[in-house]
Amino acid sequence: MQRKHITEILHYLGEEDLPSGxxxxxxxxxxxxxxxxxxxxxxxxxxxxxxxxxxxxxxxxVNILExxxxxxxxxxxxxxxxxxxxxxxxxxxxxxxSGDHIVTIKDCYSWTSTYVAKYMARFGVEHTFVEGSDAxxxxxxxxxxxxxxxxxxPTTFTxxxxxxxxxxxxxxxxxxxxxxxxxxxxPIYQNPIDFGVDLxxxxxxxxxxxxxxxxxxxxxxxxxxxKRIFEKEFLNTGAVPDPxxxxxxxxxxxxxxxxxxxxxxxxxxxxxxLQENEAVxxxxxxxxxxxxxYSLAKKQMRGGSxxxxxxxxxxxxxxxxxxxxxxxxxxxAVSWGGYESLVSPYAVSHRDPGENVSLIRIHAGLEEIxxxxxxLESAIRSAL
Ligand SMILES: *Cc1c(COP(=O)(O)O)cnc(C)c1O
Numbered sequence: 280m281q282r283k284h285i286t287e288i289l290h291y292l293g294e295e296d297l298p299s300g301x302x303x304x305x306x307x308x309x310x311x312x313x314x315x316x317x318x319x320x321x322x323x324x325x326x327x328x329x330x331x332x333x334x335x336x337x338x339x340x341v342n343i344l345e346x347x348x349x350x351x352x353x354x355x356x357x358x359x360x361x362x363x364x365x366x367x368x369x370x371x372x373x374x375x376x377s378g379d380h381i382v383t384i385k386d387c388y389s390w391t392s393t394y395v396a397k398y399m400a401r402f403g404v405e406h407t408f409v410e411g412s413d414a415x416x417x418x419x420x421x422x423x424x425x426x427x428x429x430x431x432x433p434t435t436f437t438x439x440x441x442x443x444x445x446x447x448x449x450x451x452x453x454x455x456x457x458x459x460x461x462x463x464x465x466p467i468y469q470n471p472i473d474f475g476v477d478l479x480x481x482x483x484x485x486x487x488x489x490x491x492x493x494x495x496x497x498x499x500x501x502x503x504x505x506k507r508i509f510e511k512e513f514l515n516t517g518a519v520p521d522p523x524x525x526x527x528x529x530x531x532x533x534x535x536x537x538x539x540x541x542x543x544x545x546x547x548x549x550x551x552x553l554q555e556n557e558a559v560x561x562x563x564x565x566x567x568x569x570x571x572x573y574s575l576a577k578k579q580m581r582g583g584s585x586x587x588x589x590x591x592x593x594x595x596x597x598x599x600x601x602x603x604x605x606x607x608x609x610x611x612a613v614s615w616g617g618y619e620s621l622v623s624p625y626a627v628s629h630r631d632p633g634e635n636v637s638l639i640r641i642h643a644g645l646e647e648i649x650x651x652x653x654x655l656e657s658a659i660r661s662a663l
Contacts, residue, residue: 283350285467285536293346306526307339327514328506335517336509341525345497347532348487351466352479354499358509359525363462363482364390365518366496370478371395371427373508374456377403379426384411384441386434388460388482395429412572414445421453430476431460432469432579435615436588436625436640438563440572443579447475456504462486462616467539468582478504485616486584489531489538492617493524538618538645542585545643545651552652553589558663560590560637585643586615588625593663594636599624602662603639608646608654615642620651 283292294304312331314320323330331337341359349357360366371394375381383395385408395406407420417428428450432441443459450457458478459471465486471479481487483495498508513519543566550564565576566583576583591599603611609622625638632638643651 282353285351288347288350289533289536292350293343304340304343304526304529306522307334308522309338310334328509334522335519336514338522338525340522340529341520344525344529344532347529348466348481348497349499352461352499353466353470353472354479354505355502356505357497357499358505358513359483359520359528360496360498360513361518361520361524362494363388363480363484363496364394365516366480366482366498367391367460368394368398369508369512369516369518370458370480370498370500371399371429373504373511375399375404375426378424380405380407380422380424381427381429382407382409382417382420382425383427383429384431384434384439385409386411386437386439387429387431388435388462391429391431391460410439411441412439414442414449417441417446418449421449421455425453425455428455428457429459430457430471431463432471433463433565433576435463435586436638438565438570438587440565440575440579442575443471443474443476447471447477450477451475463584463586464580464582465535465539465584467536468543468584469580472499474579477501482616483528484614486535486539486542487532488528488616489535490527490617491614491619493527493531495520495524495528539582539584541645542643543582545645545648546583546585546587546641548648549641549643549651549655550587550589553655556656556659558592558659560592562589563587584616585620586640587643588638588640590635591637591639591659591663594634596626596636598662599626599637599639602658605658605661606654608650609641617642618645620644620646 323332327336345357409420430441457476459476461479462482478500481497550562553559554562564587609620621642623640625635626632
Protein backbone atom coordinates (compact mmCIF):
# COMPACT_ATOMS: atom_id res chain seq x y z
CA MET A 280 0.00 0.00 0.00
CA GLN A 281 1.27 3.47 -0.92
CA ARG A 282 1.77 5.51 2.27
CA LYS A 283 0.42 9.02 2.24
CA HIS A 284 1.93 11.99 3.99
CA ILE A 285 0.02 13.04 7.10
CA THR A 286 -1.07 16.40 5.61
CA GLU A 287 -2.30 14.68 2.48
CA ILE A 288 -4.45 12.42 4.65
CA LEU A 289 -5.76 15.07 7.02
CA HIS A 290 -6.31 17.88 4.51
CA TYR A 291 -7.15 16.19 1.22
CA LEU A 292 -7.88 12.47 1.29
CA GLY A 293 -11.48 11.67 0.40
CA GLU A 294 -12.22 15.34 -0.33
CA GLU A 295 -10.94 15.57 -3.91
CA ASP A 296 -14.25 16.55 -5.50
CA LEU A 297 -16.06 18.76 -3.03
CA PRO A 298 -18.80 20.87 -4.64
CA SER A 299 -18.09 24.56 -5.41
CA GLY A 300 -14.47 24.22 -4.31
CA UNK A 301 -15.52 24.01 -0.67
CA UNK A 302 -12.62 23.34 1.72
CA UNK A 303 -14.89 21.47 4.13
CA UNK A 304 -17.17 18.61 3.16
CA UNK A 305 -20.93 19.04 3.27
CA UNK A 306 -22.79 17.49 6.15
CA UNK A 307 -24.93 14.78 4.56
CA UNK A 308 -27.66 14.94 7.19
CA UNK A 309 -29.86 12.45 5.40
CA UNK A 310 -31.19 9.13 6.60
CA UNK A 311 -31.80 7.56 3.19
CA UNK A 312 -30.37 7.51 -0.33
CA UNK A 313 -32.52 6.98 -3.44
CA UNK A 314 -31.86 5.02 -6.65
CA UNK A 315 -32.56 5.67 -10.28
CA UNK A 316 -34.01 2.22 -10.96
CA UNK A 317 -34.86 -1.26 -9.69
CA UNK A 318 -31.43 -2.77 -10.47
CA UNK A 319 -29.41 -0.02 -8.76
CA UNK A 320 -31.65 -0.31 -5.73
CA UNK A 321 -31.19 -4.06 -5.65
CA UNK A 322 -27.38 -3.86 -6.02
CA UNK A 323 -27.13 -1.48 -3.07
CA UNK A 324 -29.21 -3.73 -0.83
CA UNK A 325 -27.19 -6.81 -1.68
CA UNK A 326 -23.83 -5.10 -0.92
CA UNK A 327 -24.49 -2.49 1.72
CA UNK A 328 -20.81 -2.49 2.78
CA UNK A 329 -19.97 -0.68 -0.45
CA UNK A 330 -23.08 1.44 -1.08
CA UNK A 331 -25.04 4.33 0.36
CA UNK A 332 -28.48 2.95 1.23
CA UNK A 333 -29.43 4.03 4.72
CA UNK A 334 -27.36 6.10 7.19
CA UNK A 335 -27.46 3.24 9.72
CA UNK A 336 -24.99 1.66 7.27
CA UNK A 337 -22.90 4.14 5.29
CA UNK A 338 -23.04 7.93 4.91
CA UNK A 339 -20.80 10.11 2.69
CA UNK A 340 -19.67 12.51 5.46
CA VAL A 341 -18.86 9.56 7.70
CA ASN A 342 -17.03 7.80 4.88
CA ILE A 343 -14.65 10.73 4.27
CA LEU A 344 -13.57 10.49 7.89
CA GLU A 345 -13.26 6.70 7.64
CA UNK A 346 -10.89 6.99 4.67
CA UNK A 347 -8.66 9.29 6.68
CA UNK A 348 -8.72 7.07 9.76
CA UNK A 349 -7.84 3.98 7.72
CA UNK A 350 -4.91 5.78 6.07
CA UNK A 351 -3.67 7.13 9.42
CA UNK A 352 -3.63 3.59 10.87
CA UNK A 353 -2.05 2.03 7.73
CA UNK A 354 -5.19 -0.08 7.40
CA UNK A 355 -7.20 -1.01 4.32
CA UNK A 356 -10.45 0.18 5.80
CA UNK A 357 -12.01 1.77 8.88
CA UNK A 358 -15.51 2.03 10.31
CA UNK A 359 -16.76 4.82 12.52
CA UNK A 360 -19.05 3.94 15.45
CA UNK A 361 -21.28 5.89 17.81
CA UNK A 362 -18.68 5.53 20.60
CA UNK A 363 -15.36 3.94 21.43
CA UNK A 364 -17.14 1.28 23.46
CA UNK A 365 -19.38 0.42 20.48
CA UNK A 366 -16.29 -0.01 18.26
CA UNK A 367 -14.58 -2.16 20.90
CA UNK A 368 -17.46 -4.51 21.70
CA UNK A 369 -18.37 -4.93 18.02
CA UNK A 370 -14.83 -5.87 17.05
CA UNK A 371 -14.72 -8.41 19.89
CA UNK A 372 -18.16 -9.93 19.23
CA UNK A 373 -17.54 -10.33 15.51
CA UNK A 374 -14.89 -13.00 16.13
CA UNK A 375 -16.28 -15.14 18.97
CA UNK A 376 -19.15 -17.45 19.66
CA SER A 377 -20.27 -19.56 22.58
CA GLY A 378 -17.47 -21.87 23.76
CA ASP A 379 -14.65 -19.55 22.65
CA HIS A 380 -12.06 -17.88 24.86
CA ILE A 381 -10.58 -14.35 24.99
CA VAL A 382 -7.29 -13.26 26.53
CA THR A 383 -7.22 -9.65 27.61
CA ILE A 384 -5.17 -7.13 29.57
CA LYS A 385 -5.99 -6.77 33.26
CA ASP A 386 -5.81 -2.98 33.32
CA CYS A 387 -7.68 -2.32 30.07
CA TYR A 388 -10.48 0.25 29.81
CA SER A 389 -13.14 -0.51 32.43
CA TRP A 390 -16.06 -1.06 30.04
CA THR A 391 -13.94 -3.33 27.84
CA SER A 392 -13.11 -5.37 30.89
CA THR A 393 -16.77 -5.50 31.97
CA TYR A 394 -17.83 -6.57 28.48
CA VAL A 395 -15.34 -9.42 28.34
CA ALA A 396 -15.81 -10.60 31.93
CA LYS A 397 -19.54 -10.11 32.46
CA TYR A 398 -21.38 -9.57 29.20
CA MET A 399 -19.57 -12.15 27.07
CA ALA A 400 -19.80 -14.66 29.94
CA ARG A 401 -23.62 -14.59 29.63
CA PHE A 402 -23.18 -16.03 26.13
CA GLY A 403 -20.70 -18.72 27.12
CA VAL A 404 -17.50 -16.95 26.07
CA GLU A 405 -14.63 -17.53 28.52
CA HIS A 406 -11.80 -15.16 29.34
CA THR A 407 -8.43 -14.85 31.06
CA PHE A 408 -6.92 -11.58 32.25
CA VAL A 409 -3.15 -11.18 31.98
CA GLU A 410 -0.72 -8.48 33.11
CA GLY A 411 0.46 -8.25 29.51
CA SER A 412 4.00 -6.94 29.91
CA ASP A 413 5.45 -10.45 29.59
CA ALA A 414 4.69 -12.24 26.30
CA UNK A 415 5.39 -15.63 27.93
CA UNK A 416 2.67 -15.06 30.50
CA UNK A 417 0.34 -14.16 27.66
CA UNK A 418 1.26 -17.25 25.69
CA UNK A 419 0.68 -19.44 28.76
CA UNK A 420 -2.88 -18.08 29.01
CA UNK A 421 -3.80 -19.25 25.50
CA UNK A 422 -6.09 -22.25 25.08
CA UNK A 423 -7.10 -24.26 22.04
CA UNK A 424 -10.38 -22.28 21.95
CA UNK A 425 -8.74 -18.81 22.23
CA UNK A 426 -10.01 -16.61 19.39
CA UNK A 427 -8.93 -13.12 20.45
CA UNK A 428 -5.97 -11.51 22.18
CA UNK A 429 -7.16 -8.07 23.21
CA UNK A 430 -4.48 -5.46 23.92
CA UNK A 431 -4.34 -1.92 25.20
CA UNK A 432 -0.88 -0.41 25.07
CA PRO A 433 -0.31 1.58 27.13
CA THR A 434 -3.16 1.12 29.60
CA THR A 435 -4.60 4.43 30.74
CA PHE A 436 -4.25 4.51 34.53
CA THR A 437 -1.26 2.24 35.07
CA UNK A 438 0.52 2.82 31.72
CA UNK A 439 1.62 -0.76 31.08
CA UNK A 440 2.83 -1.75 27.62
CA UNK A 441 2.69 -4.96 25.66
CA UNK A 442 5.31 -5.93 23.10
CA UNK A 443 3.24 -5.57 19.92
CA UNK A 444 5.63 -7.42 17.61
CA UNK A 445 5.84 -10.43 19.90
CA UNK A 446 2.14 -10.62 20.66
CA UNK A 447 1.11 -10.10 17.04
CA UNK A 448 3.39 -12.86 15.81
CA UNK A 449 2.13 -15.15 18.58
CA UNK A 450 -1.44 -14.46 17.44
CA UNK A 451 -0.58 -15.02 13.76
CA UNK A 452 1.18 -18.32 14.47
CA UNK A 453 -1.94 -19.66 16.20
CA UNK A 454 -4.63 -18.08 14.02
CA UNK A 455 -5.82 -15.85 16.88
CA UNK A 456 -7.08 -12.32 16.10
CA UNK A 457 -5.18 -9.53 17.81
CA UNK A 458 -7.06 -6.32 18.61
CA UNK A 459 -5.53 -3.24 20.22
CA UNK A 460 -6.97 -0.12 21.80
CA UNK A 461 -4.66 2.61 20.43
CA UNK A 462 -6.51 5.57 21.95
CA UNK A 463 -3.60 6.76 24.11
CA UNK A 464 -0.83 6.96 21.51
CA UNK A 465 -3.03 7.88 18.51
CA PRO A 466 -1.87 7.02 14.98
CA ILE A 467 0.50 10.00 15.20
CA TYR A 468 2.72 8.09 17.64
CA GLN A 469 1.92 4.39 17.21
CA ASN A 470 0.77 2.25 14.26
CA PRO A 471 0.06 -1.25 15.61
CA ILE A 472 -0.77 -2.66 12.15
CA ASP A 473 2.90 -2.15 11.18
CA PHE A 474 3.80 -4.64 13.93
CA GLY A 475 1.30 -7.21 12.66
CA VAL A 476 -1.70 -6.47 14.91
CA ASP A 477 -4.96 -7.24 13.06
CA LEU A 478 -7.39 -4.60 14.29
CA UNK A 479 -6.99 -1.17 15.86
CA UNK A 480 -9.77 0.45 17.88
CA UNK A 481 -10.03 4.01 19.20
CA UNK A 482 -12.26 6.17 21.24
CA UNK A 483 -12.57 9.13 18.86
CA UNK A 484 -13.99 11.04 21.85
CA UNK A 485 -10.39 11.59 22.96
CA UNK A 486 -7.60 12.97 20.70
CA UNK A 487 -9.16 12.26 17.31
CA UNK A 488 -12.07 14.58 18.09
CA UNK A 489 -9.74 16.60 20.27
CA UNK A 490 -12.19 19.23 21.50
CA UNK A 491 -14.32 17.47 24.12
CA UNK A 492 -17.41 18.13 22.05
CA UNK A 493 -18.19 14.75 20.49
CA UNK A 494 -18.38 11.02 21.28
CA UNK A 495 -17.32 8.45 18.69
CA UNK A 496 -15.27 5.34 18.05
CA UNK A 497 -13.41 3.67 15.23
CA UNK A 498 -12.10 0.28 14.20
CA UNK A 499 -9.47 -0.09 11.45
CA UNK A 500 -8.16 -3.23 9.79
CA UNK A 501 -8.31 -5.36 6.64
CA UNK A 502 -11.17 -5.10 4.14
CA UNK A 503 -12.24 -8.59 5.13
CA UNK A 504 -12.31 -7.96 8.87
CA UNK A 505 -14.09 -4.61 8.58
CA LYS A 506 -16.69 -6.10 6.24
CA ARG A 507 -17.32 -8.83 8.79
CA ILE A 508 -17.66 -6.33 11.66
CA PHE A 509 -19.93 -4.13 9.52
CA GLU A 510 -22.24 -6.92 8.45
CA LYS A 511 -22.31 -9.00 11.64
CA GLU A 512 -22.30 -6.28 14.27
CA PHE A 513 -22.64 -2.72 12.99
CA LEU A 514 -25.80 -3.25 10.95
CA ASN A 515 -27.34 -5.42 13.63
CA THR A 516 -26.65 -3.39 16.73
CA GLY A 517 -27.20 0.07 15.28
CA ALA A 518 -24.26 1.76 17.01
CA VAL A 519 -24.22 4.25 14.17
CA PRO A 520 -22.48 7.64 14.40
CA ASP A 521 -24.55 10.65 13.56
CA PRO A 522 -23.20 12.41 10.42
CA UNK A 523 -22.77 15.59 12.46
CA UNK A 524 -20.56 13.72 14.97
CA UNK A 525 -18.43 12.56 12.02
CA UNK A 526 -18.30 16.13 10.72
CA UNK A 527 -17.07 17.38 14.10
CA UNK A 528 -14.41 14.65 14.28
CA UNK A 529 -13.33 15.60 10.74
CA UNK A 530 -12.88 19.17 11.90
CA UNK A 531 -10.97 18.03 14.98
CA UNK A 532 -8.69 15.59 13.20
CA UNK A 533 -7.27 18.22 10.86
CA UNK A 534 -5.15 19.52 13.73
CA UNK A 535 -4.24 16.13 15.27
CA UNK A 536 -0.60 16.27 14.16
CA UNK A 537 -0.27 19.81 15.57
CA UNK A 538 -1.95 19.07 18.90
CA UNK A 539 -0.18 15.82 19.76
CA UNK A 540 3.37 17.22 20.02
CA UNK A 541 2.10 19.91 22.43
CA UNK A 542 0.34 17.32 24.62
CA UNK A 543 3.54 15.25 24.50
CA UNK A 544 5.80 18.15 25.43
CA UNK A 545 3.54 19.31 28.27
CA UNK A 546 3.21 15.79 29.69
CA UNK A 547 6.98 15.21 29.52
CA UNK A 548 7.72 18.47 31.29
CA UNK A 549 5.07 18.03 33.99
CA UNK A 550 6.00 14.41 34.66
CA UNK A 551 9.71 15.32 34.91
CA UNK A 552 8.98 18.12 37.37
CA LEU A 553 6.63 15.94 39.44
CA GLN A 554 9.31 13.29 39.65
CA GLU A 555 11.53 15.83 41.38
CA ASN A 556 8.82 16.94 43.78
CA GLU A 557 9.40 15.62 47.31
CA ALA A 558 5.71 14.96 47.92
CA VAL A 559 5.54 12.59 44.93
CA UNK A 560 6.21 8.86 45.29
CA UNK A 561 6.44 8.02 41.58
CA UNK A 562 5.25 9.09 38.15
CA UNK A 563 3.87 6.73 35.49
CA UNK A 564 4.64 8.02 32.00
CA UNK A 565 6.06 5.55 29.46
CA UNK A 566 8.17 8.17 27.67
CA UNK A 567 10.19 9.04 30.80
CA UNK A 568 13.66 7.55 30.56
CA UNK A 569 13.28 6.23 34.09
CA UNK A 570 10.13 4.28 33.16
CA UNK A 571 10.31 0.47 33.54
CA UNK A 572 9.30 -0.13 29.95
CA TYR A 573 11.12 2.83 28.35
CA SER A 574 13.02 0.77 25.78
CA LEU A 575 9.84 -0.99 24.65
CA ALA A 576 8.04 2.37 24.53
CA LYS A 577 10.79 3.79 22.29
CA LYS A 578 10.69 0.70 20.10
CA GLN A 579 7.01 0.91 19.26
CA MET A 580 5.98 4.55 19.83
CA ARG A 581 7.31 7.74 18.27
CA GLY A 582 6.05 9.87 21.13
CA GLY A 583 3.53 10.05 23.94
CA SER A 584 0.24 11.75 24.62
CA UNK A 585 -0.84 14.06 27.41
CA UNK A 586 -2.16 11.41 29.80
CA UNK A 587 -0.09 10.17 32.73
CA UNK A 588 -0.47 9.46 36.42
CA UNK A 589 1.47 9.99 39.59
CA UNK A 590 1.24 8.88 43.18
CA UNK A 591 1.49 11.22 46.13
CA UNK A 592 3.38 9.92 49.15
CA UNK A 593 0.53 10.63 51.51
CA UNK A 594 -2.31 8.14 51.94
CA UNK A 595 -4.48 10.68 53.74
CA UNK A 596 -7.70 11.09 51.75
CA UNK A 597 -8.33 14.56 53.17
CA UNK A 598 -4.98 15.82 51.88
CA UNK A 599 -5.66 14.23 48.52
CA UNK A 600 -9.06 15.94 48.36
CA UNK A 601 -7.42 19.26 49.25
CA UNK A 602 -4.86 18.81 46.47
CA UNK A 603 -7.55 17.98 43.91
CA UNK A 604 -9.80 20.83 45.03
CA UNK A 605 -6.97 23.39 44.94
CA UNK A 606 -6.29 22.97 41.23
CA UNK A 607 -7.41 25.94 39.13
CA UNK A 608 -6.56 24.95 35.56
CA UNK A 609 -7.02 21.17 35.81
CA UNK A 610 -10.72 20.46 35.66
CA UNK A 611 -12.13 17.59 37.68
CA ALA A 612 -13.63 15.35 34.99
CA VAL A 613 -13.59 11.94 33.31
CA SER A 614 -12.29 11.32 29.80
CA TRP A 615 -9.35 13.22 28.25
CA GLY A 616 -7.91 14.15 24.86
CA GLY A 617 -9.40 17.63 24.51
CA TYR A 618 -7.56 20.96 24.53
CA GLU A 619 -8.01 21.27 28.29
CA SER A 620 -6.11 19.86 31.25
CA LEU A 621 -7.91 17.48 33.59
CA VAL A 622 -7.42 15.69 36.87
CA SER A 623 -8.99 12.33 37.70
CA PRO A 624 -8.14 10.78 41.08
CA TYR A 625 -8.19 6.99 41.28
CA ALA A 626 -10.13 7.28 44.55
CA VAL A 627 -13.01 9.04 42.76
CA SER A 628 -13.60 6.20 40.32
CA HIS A 629 -12.74 3.22 42.55
CA ARG A 630 -14.71 2.46 45.68
CA ASP A 631 -11.92 0.59 47.49
CA PRO A 632 -8.77 2.25 46.19
CA GLY A 633 -6.45 0.71 48.82
CA GLU A 634 -2.81 1.68 48.12
CA ASN A 635 -3.95 3.60 45.04
CA VAL A 636 -5.86 6.13 47.12
CA SER A 637 -3.16 8.65 46.22
CA LEU A 638 -2.90 7.76 42.53
CA ILE A 639 -3.82 10.80 40.44
CA ARG A 640 -4.36 10.81 36.69
CA ILE A 641 -3.52 13.98 34.80
CA HIS A 642 -4.38 15.02 31.29
CA ALA A 643 -1.94 17.67 30.10
CA GLY A 644 -3.87 19.89 27.71
CA LEU A 645 -2.64 22.61 25.37
CA GLU A 646 -2.18 25.38 27.94
CA GLU A 647 1.16 27.14 28.58
CA ILE A 648 3.45 24.81 30.48
CA UNK A 649 4.31 27.31 33.23
CA UNK A 650 0.62 27.84 34.01
CA UNK A 651 0.07 24.10 34.40
CA UNK A 652 3.26 23.48 36.32
CA UNK A 653 2.65 26.31 38.80
CA UNK A 654 -0.93 25.12 39.33
CA LEU A 655 0.15 21.55 40.14
CA GLU A 656 2.98 22.60 42.41
CA SER A 657 0.97 25.11 44.35
CA ALA A 658 -1.88 22.61 44.82
CA ILE A 659 0.64 20.12 46.20
CA ARG A 660 2.08 22.80 48.52
CA SER A 661 -1.30 23.85 49.82
CA ALA A 662 -2.41 20.28 50.49
CA LEU A 663 0.62 18.61 52.03
C1 LIG B 1 -12.66 6.57 26.63
C2 LIG B 1 -12.01 5.30 26.26
C3 LIG B 1 -12.74 4.27 25.67
C4 LIG B 1 -14.23 4.36 25.45
O1 LIG B 1 -14.56 5.25 24.47
P1 LIG B 1 -15.96 6.05 24.45
O2 LIG B 1 -15.83 6.90 23.25
O3 LIG B 1 -16.05 6.79 25.74
O4 LIG B 1 -17.03 5.03 24.34
C5 LIG B 1 -12.06 3.14 25.31
N1 LIG B 1 -10.73 2.99 25.52
C6 LIG B 1 -10.01 3.95 26.11
C7 LIG B 1 -8.55 3.74 26.34
C8 LIG B 1 -10.62 5.12 26.50
O5 LIG B 1 -9.91 6.06 27.11
